[in-house]
Amino acid sequence: MAKYLLLKHYRGAPEPVNNVPMDQWTPQEISAHIQYMNDFAAGLEKTGEFVDGQALAPEGQWVRYDGEGRPPVTDGPFAETKDLIAGWMIIDVDSHERAVELAGELSAAPGAGGKPIHEWLEVRPFLAAPPTVTECPH
Template sequence: MPKYLLLKHYRGGPEQHRPVPPMDQWEPQDVEAHMAFLMHVNDLLKENGEYVDAQALTPDRTWVRYGGPDAAPVITDGPLPETSDLAAGWYMIDVDSHERAIELAAYVSSEPGPGGTPLYEWIDVREVMSEMPSTD
């Protein structure tokens, strides 16, 4: 069965369905409802045998690159400020088809936001490579 990454973004992707403030500006009950929905998705995936992994990420990030054989790694808070708008978290799923991955991504997209209104956020669906690409 193919594996897919359902990637959630902080503010990345195409234009939002509706403007929503960052989660740190939501009412506590809205954050709780949102997180409860995400846990429900975890449970659903586990019940269906489709769960591989799920993680939420903080917006904090550190960029690291190799500094060379005689140097320490080069560390910065990022070459581009908008990179903090990238990954918020993910679900790794193992499903029967691309269509099922799309179905699950659409469901995740309906997660509640402020006031309980669905976010309809963009979910990036990426298939995990099952074999190395050809060099031909």
């Protein structure tokens, strides 16, 4: 088994086919989208492939080390940006092919008009742990 991160981008590049911004969806369309995501996760829980997942709020801040103990903070990222991380799911699957298959299914979540949004998802394997040293070289 190998863990993969399925990273969900909001209006990322390349653009999804059904590119209606989520702030223009009806409450019913948002509910249908969230229900799809919940049902998808529940199905993976049954197969033992679901590890965790979360949706992210559009508000955020950028923070970095400043060398003086007071990290600078700026507003953003903003929902108007071209690429905003909307959420993520961690899966534990037998193969890279299975991770890609599941990402394809997740991409079919409904959006405006109930049509699949065909969004692009990033599929990223977790970095494997470095080998451990079992004997001292001395």
